[in-house]
Amino acid sequence: MKRILLLPLLFLVLTAHADEAMQLYEASGKYYDNQKYDSAVIMGERALPLLRQKGMKSEEADELSILSVCCMRQSEYDKALQYAKACNQLDRESGDAERISSSLNTIGSIYVAAKQPQEAMRYLKQALQYAEKTGSNARIALTCGSLAETEFSQKHYDEAIRYIDRAIQLEREEGREAKLRVRLSQKATILVGTGKRQEAVEIFDSIIPYFRTTGNHQSLAISLNKAGQALLEMCEDTKSEAKLRRAVDYFRESSLLCRDMDNPFNEMQARRGLYQALWSLNPDSARIELEAFNQLKDSLYNQASAETLARYNAEFGVDELQEENTSMRRLYTYIIIVGVVLLVLAVFMVIRQRKLTALQRQRLSEVTLTLDELRQRYEHAITANDDEEEKDELTERDKDFLTKTMSIITEQLENNHVNIDELASALAMSTSQFRRRLTAITGETPQNYITNIRMQKARYLLDTQSELSILEIALRCGYDDQSSFTRAFKRFFGITPSNYLQKNN
Structure with missing residues (x-):
């Protein structure tokens, strides 16, 4: 009797879940249509588990597609790829060529936006194959547009024009005025690249x-x-x-x-x-x-x-291997080789670290904690005489010179562009005059002076903003890439930034 009474209640609960899932799913779609991507993501991420629970695979795939595009528009390419690849998996299970082409095209577009055109081409060429199987001009035009954009990003202008002209022709034939304007916008972008x-x-x-x-x-x-x-x-x-x-x-x-x-x-x-x-x-x-x-x-x-994103670069190949049911021997061999290499590197680093410990402690004791302290240090710097123990205070003119120099260097660091010639020019001096005066006041060359400031800022960020990645800190300190920053930091402090963080933690 109790079981009989529970059946209607269970039916009502399941119906309520289905209604809530569809309401959230429809809300996400409406926000997406109105280009309110942040709200669309909030609704979509709430709808997704409910759709999975109800086994509504078609709606789940649609929601994953919406989420992937929204995240791409917000420049969150890692999340966008997660959603797009999950959508493609469901589309492959359905066997629908048009849906498969659509999700492959989305993956390719995300890689284009993330500045990885070679990865994008692998997915987009497959998307075009599936699109041509459907015979849908609209689908073919969409994929040709994505291929044109990818070829353009690699400066393959002739190929880009060929793809976009085909897309424009198909959109005209279909009478799709809105999409035709999008394709024309793409062509205009390519023409800018060619100088027209x-x-x-x-x-x-x-x-x-x-x-x-x-x-x-x-x-x-x-x-x-x-x-x-x-x-x-x-x-x-x-x-x-x-x-x-x-x-x-x-x-x-x-x-x-x-x-x-x-x-x-x-x-x-x-x-x-x-x-x-x-x-x-x-x-x-x-x-x-x-x-x-x-x-x-x-x-x-x-x-x-x-x-x-780097973690996803290999996924295309992994997917193909899974479909072909090949063995995992290569993976195991790779793991063993990597393990041996890491072991050798670990031994080398231990030996190397012992030799650098003394230098590291000496360097770390000589630096200041913040850029403000560094500014104060140079504003109150003194000129030292190697043959005498007495030290003279800086003149007001020298203090003013150092203050202006520090201000310009700080601005150049914020703009990720440090240039001694431009620094001298901003001070109304020739480069040689600037070098002589800075060296006379601080005892350091301009390059060493700037490096010192960069390293103080780097150490300050590592100490106070541990949530930042090494790449982010490198960019904020005026370096173009992480490897250059790491080498400079290690030369200055005797330890890599990542090891410095581990030591502090």
């Missing part, structure tokens, strides 16, 4: 009003950025205030759209364009845009997606 900027700007000017009218804010923002950049490049050949002001209008409209859409990557491009366009028109406004650009750049680096 005037032709590109004319295409952008013809399609931008359409995107405004239809409310396609994503395509509108991208087109505005590309048109603005083309105008800037045209001004490099022939200075034109009118073109610069048009570029400013395009970039400003794009930055506002991207901010509303939670699209930091394209907003960063717009802010950089505003800085470049405003520099000769209004330097004060240009500095404000440069500050906004740097804040967005730091925010994107904080996502630290690069390391996670």
Whole structure:
């Protein structure tokens, strides 16, 4: 009797779960359609487990596709790949060629956005094969558009034009006006790369009003950025205030759209364009845009997606191996080789570390904790005489010189561009005059002085912001890559940044 009474209750619970899953699923889709990507992700991630629980695989695949595109728009490429690959797995299980082509195309597009075009080509060529099996012109055009973008990123302009012209022709045949404008925007971008900027700007000017009218804010923002950049490049050949002001209008409209859409990557491009366009028109406004650009750049680096993406680089090959049911002997052999290599490296590092310990302690005891302390140190620096024990205080003129030097170096570090010639020029001195004066006051060459400042900042960030990755700290200290920073840090302190963090922890 109790079991009979429980059956209706169980049915009601399951029905409620299904209703909630569909409500969240539909809400996510609506937010996505309105280009509110942050809200779409929140709803989608709530819907996903409920859809799985109910076995609603078609809706689950659709939700994974939405999440992957939303995360890509927000520059969270690692999460985007997770969702897109999970979607592709469900599509392969369904055997639907159009769905398989769609998810493969999404994966390829994410790799394009993440600046990994070679990985993108592997997925997109498969996507085109599946698209041609369906016979759907719309699907083929979409994939050709993605292939054109990927070829363009590798500067294969002829191939890019071939793919995009095919996509444009198919969209015209299908009468898909909205998609036709997107393909024209892609072609204009390629034309900018080939140097045909005037032709590109004319295409952008013809399609931008359409995107405004239809409310396609994503395509509108991208087109505005590309048109603005083309105008800037045209001004490099022939200075034109009118073109610069048009570029400013395009970039400003794009930055506002991207901010509303939670699209930091394209907003960063717009802010950089505003800085470049405003520099000769209004330097004060240009500095404000440069500050906004740097804040967005730091925010994107904080996502630290690069390391996670590297983990996905091998997945395409792994998927093929699984489908062919090959043995795992190569994997086991690889693991053994890696283990032996790591063991040898560990022994070498232990021996090396013992030799460097004394030097490390000496260097660490000589440095200050923060950039502020370093500034104070040089503002109150003294000139030392090797033959005498007495030390004279710096003159006010020398203190002013060091303060200005420190300020300019700090600004160059924030812009990830340190240059001694530009530093000397900003102080109204020749490079040789600057070198002689700095060495006379501090006893250090300009290069050593700058390196010292970089290392103080690096150590300060390692001590106070342990959530930052080594790459992020390297970029904030004016280095272009992690390996250069690691070598410089080890030369200065006698220990690598990662080992320094481990030691402190």
